[in-house]
Amino acid sequence: MYRMGETEAYATLEHELRRGVVVLATLSQLRTPRYGYELRQALAERGLPIEEGTLYPLLRRLEAQGLLQSEWRIEEGPPRRYYALNADGGTLLRKLTASWRGLNDAMARLLGED
Amino acid sequence: MTANDLIEAYVADVARRLPRAQRNDVAFELRALLGEELQARAEGAGRDADPALATALLRDFGRPAEVAARYRPALTIVDPADGRAFLRATVIGLAIIWSLGLLVRLRQPIGSATDFLVALGAWWTGTVIPSLWWPGLLVVGFGVAAWTRRQWPRKADWTPRAEDRVDANRAALALGLAGIVCGVLVLLDPRWFLDLLLGGRAAPAMQEAFAYTDAFRRRQAPWLVGLILLNVPLLITVLAHGRWTVPLRRAHTALSLATCAVLTWIVLDGPMYAAPATDRTAKGAIVVLIALSVGSIVRQWIRSVRPSPGGPMRAAP
Numbered sequence: 232m233y234r235m236g237e238t239e240a241y242a243t244l245e246h247e248l249r250r251g252v253v254v255l256a257t258l259s260q261l262r263t264p265r266y267g268y269e270l271r272q273a274l275a276e277r278g279l280p281i282e283e284g285t286l287y288p289l290l291r292r293l294e295a296q297g298l299l300q301s302e303w304r305i306e307e308g309p310p311r312r313y314y315a316l317n318a319d320g321g322t323l324l325r326k327l328t329a330s331w332r333g334l335n336d337a338m339a340r341l342l343g344e345d
Numbered sequence: 346m347t348a349n350d351l352i353e354a355y356v357a358d359v360a361r362r363l364p365r366a367q368r369n370d371v372a373f374e375l376r377a378l379l380g381e382e383l384q385a386r387a388e389g390a391g392r393d394a395d396p397a398l399a400t401a402l403l404r405d406f407g408r409p410a411e412v413a414a415r416y417r418p419a420l421t422i423v424d425p426a427d428g429r430a431f432l433r434a435t436v437i438g439l440a441i442i443w444s445l446g447l448l449v450r451l452r453q454p455i456g457s458a459t460d461f462l463v464a465l466g467a468w469w470t471g472t473v474i475p476s477l478w479w480p481g482l483l484v485v486g487f488g489v490a491a492w493t494r495r496q497w498p499r500k501a502d503w504t505p506r507a508e509d510r511v512d513a514n515r516a517a518l519a520l521g522l523a524g525i526v527c528g529v530l531v532l533l534d535p536r537w538f539l540d541l542l543l544g545g546r547a548a549p550a551m552q553e554a555f556a557y558t559d560a561f562r563r564r565q566a567p568w569l570v571g572l573i574l575l576n577v578p579l580l581i582t583v584l585a586h587g588r589w590t591v592p593l594r595r596a597h598t599a600l601s602l603a604t605c606a607v608l609t610w611i612v613l614d615g616p617m618y619a620a621p622a623t624d625r626t627a628k629g630a631i632v633v634l635i636a637l638s639v640g641s642i643v644r645q646w647i648r649s650v651r652p653s654p655g656g657p658m659r660a661a662p
Contacts, residue, residue, distance in 0.1 A: 267374070268381040283382055284407040287375065288415035291367075295418070312374045 253281055255331055257289060258316060258324040261299060266311035290314050298323055348399035352379045355403045362413035371416060379406070422484060424491040431487050438479045446472025513583050525576050532570055554620045561617045565610055572604045598642055605635050 260273050267287045274281055293299045298320035303310050316324060346354070356379065360372035383402050387394040406412060414420075423431050450464040450472070494501040531538045535555040539547040557566070579600065583593055608631050611617055618624040 267378045268385075282405070283378070284405070284412055285415065287378055288412060291371065291416050292418065309377050309380070310373075311377060 249279075252279070252331075253285065253289065254293070255324075255327045256281070257286065257293070258298070258320060258327065261314055261316050261320070262324075264313040264315040266304075266313050269311075270314070293320070346396060348383060348394045348396050349380075351396055351399040351403060352376060352383065355379070355406075355409065358409035359412050359416075362410060363416055367416075379403070421491065423487040424494070427487050427491065431483060434483055435480050438483070439476055442476045442479060443468075443473060446476070512588050513586070515584060515587075518580050518584050522577060522580050525573055525580075529570055529573055532566065532573070554618070554623045556619045558616050558619050560615050561611070565607060565614065565617075568607045569604070569611070572600060572607060575600055598645070601638055601642060605638050608635050 256274055256279050257270070260270055260277075265273065267283075267290060270290075271281060271283060271286050274286075290299065290301075294301055294314065298317065299314045300317045301312050301314045304313050305311075353376065356372050356376045359375060360368045363371055379402065383394045383399055386398055386402060390398065392398070407415075447468050450468040453464060455461050455464060535557075536547070536552045539551060539555060579593065579596055583589055586593070589597075612628050612631055612635075616624045617627055
């Protein structure tokens with residue numbers, strides 16, 4: 232019973248940790264235009280797989296918040312909607328990156344104390 | 346259904362939950378993305394994109410309602426922070442409404458099991474179902490509060506609650522003292538107060554209406570006047586200190602409880618006023634006063650916090 236609770240707690244907290252970085256990870260890969268599936272592959276190849284049911288709606292939400300621009304393109308295969316950072320998105324990415332590095336350094340110091 | 350049919354049905358189920366303006370565009374994109382996801386899974390599994398694979402993909406993607414919700418900003422009506430307060434207010438309010446409704450129904454003559462069932466049925470249709478106005482009202486109230494906090498966040502900044510403020514409100518205390526003096530004068534001789542108020546032109550009938558019974562003058566009045574007058578040194582002490590200390594708060598609560606006890610004695614004992622109409626009205630007002638005072642004391646007790654460690658304390662090594 233205790234071990235089950237421990238596993239559930241780990242799953243919940245690990246999910247929370249990952250959720251915190253999804254937006255930053257997504258923005259980081261949209262400095263060049265990408266469509267949804269291609270973006271998911273790029274994130275997975277770099278070690279951060281994100282569920283498709285989370286990533287695709289997120290792109291639309293970020294666009295609605297004025298951080299991304301998008302357009303339909305026909306290249307090889309079916310028409311695809313490509314997303315890329317706009318000026319506001321780029322500014323936000325720089326700010327979030329600085330925050331992330333600060334947090335990362337602090338966590339490295341904290342965890343290195345053991 | 347083929348794998349494509351399943352994807353089409355799923356996409357339609359998601360898209361029809363979205364605003365009309367973005368529905369078709371999202372559906373077009375989602376269908377293409379799911380098609381590519383399915384193709385990738387099929388290649389990974391070394392088989393054709395069959396319905397079983399499509400079903401597994403769509404289940405992983407999520408319930409259409411959840412997916413559609415992810416496409417839009419989160420909509421919160423009752424703030425999560427207010428969830429427990431909302432639930433508590435709902436349960437307590439419904440319990441009071443249902444209990445009062447049941448009491449009213451059961452006070453009617455019940456001569457048989459059928460009568461009882463009829464009363465229960467009337468309670469269900471006449472009280473329980475209409476009582477849903479209460480949770481509805483709470484949703485509106487909590488929703489408006491949450492919306493207001495989001496619109497004007499600075500107005501939601503924390504400030505001490507009135508009952509938790511320790512600094513004395515001198516103006517309110519002075520008003521309270523003046524009120525006590527007036528209250529005691531009215532209590533001692535309401536007819537004198539009427540004369541004062543109407544410049545001695547109070548009709549004899551009005552004078553009679555406010556005449557106390559001898560029993561009240563002899564039995565409860567001295568206690569009531571004494572308890573009310575005890576508030577005077579208490580409030581003067583608070584004025585002098587400039588703040589409500591814990592002993593002063595306790596003394597105030599004890600005085601309120603004692604006053605409530607005497608007021609209850611007045612209600613339950615014989616007439617207070619000689620005129621029955623005045624007596625009924627006054628006792629009705631006293632009952633309301635007792636209910637408000639006891640409610641306030643109970644609320645304070647429920648909300649009371651006494652910081653203390655939850656377990657034994659160990660000295661530092």
